[in-house]
Amino acid sequence: MTRPITAGVDGSPESEAAAAWAAREAVRRGTPLRLVHVGTPAPEALALAADADAQARWARDLLEETEQEIAERHRTLAVTTDVLDADGAADALLAVARGAELLALGSRGHGPLVGFLLGSVGRQVIARTERPVVLVRADDKAFTEAAGHEVVVGQEGAPEDSAAALEFAFRTAAARGASVRAVRAWSLPPVFAYSAASLELLDEAGGMEPYEKKALGAALAPWRERFPDVPVVEHVEIGSAGQVLLSVAPRAQLLVVGRRARRTAVGARIGSVAHAVLHHAPCPVGVVPHV
Incomplete structure (x- = not known):
């Protein structure tokens, strides 16, 4: 059905x-x-x-x-x-x-x-x-x-963390004949967040930005294969996720963000990134829950 x-x-x-x-x-x-x-x-x-x-x-x-x-x-x-x-x-x-x-x-x-x-x-x-x-x-x-031909989607964490939002963005773009702009924002972690394992991964990738680009590429790979006709722009930028997404929102037909579907001690929450774009984006915003 x-x-x-x-x-x-x-x-x-x-x-x-x-x-x-x-x-x-x-x-x-x-x-x-x-x-x-x-x-x-x-x-x-x-x-x-x-x-x-x-x-x-x-x-x-x-x-x-x-x-x-x-x-x-x-x-x-x-x-x-x-x-x-x-x-x-x-x-x-x-x-x-x-x-x-x-x-x-x-x-x-x-x-x-x-x-x-x-x-x-x-x-x-x-x-x-x-x-x-x-x-x-x-x-x-x-x-x-009047808007551009982009569906903008935020990607963060491991590939599975953004799979639901990416699928929604690619499916929407395919139906519209639009491209997908996948945005991954990053920031420098505090010194105490570094570990021997994380430093080794960063060294192998050649630094923070190459590491983030590699992570975005890995998250996009299955969706590129599933939707081969959808053009993709990979956008990696330093800054908060909300700020980076809002910077590209004016040329978007739709802005898609994920929301972790879990309840906390104070109840269900929208999440900081979704909250930021919902209050400031000039285009329609899609919020996609994920586990």
């Missing part, structure tokens, strides 16, 4: 952009599209749906109008719609995401210096879901045609 690409719709301009983005992606990938409304309407729509019955009618009308708008642009796309229980919006979206290829959500953005403003529901979904989530800003129209 083919998983649908799913978008949350609440009447805000951001969710409209997310639905439009999800529809284009569903067409590219040849998957159905599912539109869902969870919880209460967006603040700008509350005046039109003051009580529960009115909100239910408003939600059904909203999904019908959104479906019609998408059908006019993508006549062959299969679209389904659902109004879900308003109680526990995050839990409802998490349940929806489990059966989706990816979940697209809208997120308010006010320029590259402020970027995304994540609501509590969005934060919970990103931190807890086991499926990829893409955050789309209301001004995403600027990125449908």
Whole structure:
């Protein structure tokens, strides 16, 4: 059974952009599209749906109008719609995401210096879901045609640490006819972090930067083989991962980062790199969980 690409719709301009983005992606990938409304309407729509019955009618009308708008642009796309229980919006979206290829959500953005403003529901979904989530800003129209032809993805650690994010990036680029820019950031470790074994590895590689380039190449090798038609740019740069990714984000169609899917003593967390790009990237951001 083919998983649908799913978008949350609440009447805000951001969710409209997310639905439009999800529809284009569903067409590219040849998957159905599912539109869902969870919880209460967006603040700008509350005046039109003051009580529960009115909100239910408003939600059904909203999904019908959104479906019609998408059908006019993508006549062959299969679209389904659902109004879900308003109680526990995050839990409802998490349940929806489990059966989706990816979940697209809208997120308010006010320029590259402020970027995304994540609501509590969005934060919970990103931190807890086991499926990829893409955050789309209301001004995403600027990125449908004007952006470059790159899908940027962050790679860190061992090959298996970034396998899920790399697969998502390569699959997305293949569907778009785009290239992948794989970014690996590095920094000088403190003196006490050096060991005899690590110094030997660095010496064999010829230094820190050659070592990092070799590590990136190893992580990319299986995905180059699996997607031979996708051009790849290997980008290794000193600096924090968030800063380096944001420096190339303006020319990206999509920025993809991984998130370790584990709970800590204080609960599930988004992660520092994902947090940085979600708040400052000017393009849509995909967050892909991994073990």
